[in-house]
Amino acid sequence: MDELNSEIRSLATQLGFIATGFAPAVQSTGFHHLTQWIESGYAAGMQYFADRLDAYHHPDGVLTGTKSIIALAFPYPPDAGTPPETPRQAKVARYSWPGLDYHDVIHPKLKQICRLIVDRVPQSMARGVVDTAPLMEREVAQLAGLGWRGKNTLLLNKQLGSYFFLACVLTDVELPTDSPHQSSHCGTCTACLDACPTDAFPQPGVLDASRCISYLTIEHRGSIPMELRSGIGDWLFGCDVCQEVCPWNRKPSRVSTDRNAIPLSLIDPHELLTMNEETFRHRFRKTPFWRTRRRGMMRNAAIVLGNQGDAASLSALRTAADEPDEIVQEACQWAIEQIVANQFP
Known part of the structure; x- marks a missing residue:
């Protein structure tokens, strides 16, 4: 399956992803933290976390029979420089600058990766997700070697920082995995x-x-x-x-x-x-x-x-x-x- 991994990495790069890693589909080690977070009231009005809590236990909650997960990073839009200063200026999050829903941008790219997997391994299954499925995406990305979870809860990467979206492709094909990112590089910074x-x-x-x-x-x-x-x-x-x-x-x-x-x-x-x-x-x-x-x-x-x-x-x-x-x-x-x-x- 090393050849398939290489094909997936190559296609992901062509599609604009700036990092790709492969993780095993395993039971979440951070599930108890999610439970504590919800019980502490920190999910606020996002009731969907509690409603789908059990599904976060294992990637099987998203795709039955999942054996491997491809973690991908897609970049935020480029910096357009400082907008002209006006008394009426307001700020919007950087990821929204292009005026496009990032789900609509990323999902078609994930479908191409899914098609590649199914073409290479007939009868296999693959599903792409972008932050709407009950999946511990940052934990998966860390397992895939993409970075570490910062003190602000976002995934950080030494070369890329945090200005990127996380996306995943789940499949029932067993693919060679990358080494997890074991350490944090936040140090004493707060x-x-x-x-x-x-x-x-x-x-x-x-x-x-x-x-x-x-x-x-x-x-x-x-x-x-x-x-x-x-x-x-x-x-x-x-x-x-x-x-x-x-x-x-x-x-x-x-x-x-x-x-x-x-x-x-x-x-x-x-x-x-x-x-x-x-x-x-x-x-x-x-x-x-x-x-x-x-x-x-x-x-x-x-x-x-x-x-x-x-x-x-x-x-x-x-x-x-x-x-x-x-x-x-x-x-x-x-x-x-x-x-x-x-x-x-």
Whole structure:
């Protein structure tokens, strides 16, 4: 099977993956940590973890008869440089810059790898997954030699840092495996823990999602707790703070000259507040913003504008405050109060 491994690595590189490793399908050694994390309430509103908990025990929960897993890293989009500074600027997570749902980008590539396996080994099975299946992906990636789990819970790689997506292909074909990555290279560094604006890390390697800006601005469906709003700052969608301060991400980024490749990085929060449902659907249906929906993005936009404290935002906020949705109303009213207090202390 060494030849098949080589073919898979070659195809993965052609498809744009920047790291490939092979791991055995074994029972998860970190399952008890997942259980503790859920029981501590750190999963917040992500009930799907508890609902599928048993499936995380072994890769068989994703594909029956799995013997091998191919762990793959796909790069975040290139750095397009610093967007022009404007009073209305907001921040979105780096991975969303191209305005494409990464699942839609990566899944077709995984299907090509699956087809290669089935073509080479008739009657075999293969399934590709990208963070939506009950699989301990970072544990698998570590077993496959791709890196170690950092104190911010993300997989880190000496050459690649953490600016990449993890994906896996599971198969019932037994493939030669790579040596696991045994050591951590975080040392005494706590930059990621110290920099988190909302103190979302109760201890190294443990994330309290209920305090995480990425969770609050993407997954969370209700009002954002008052005590966490100032910490959100300018983050409209997601957050990169714990990655930005990581020493392993200090290598120069690839720079793109195509400004049109990153439309979401230049989004104006005022525009989100004045956009109707039909326009939002047309513009963002195939983008990461769609997961949060118009209601969530309006809520986020209001909080960003409230944190910025610019009186020029009052008109858009007052208009959006008439929305029938109570969560949007409340966020806009809060932002108005913050701005008024800032202008007339």
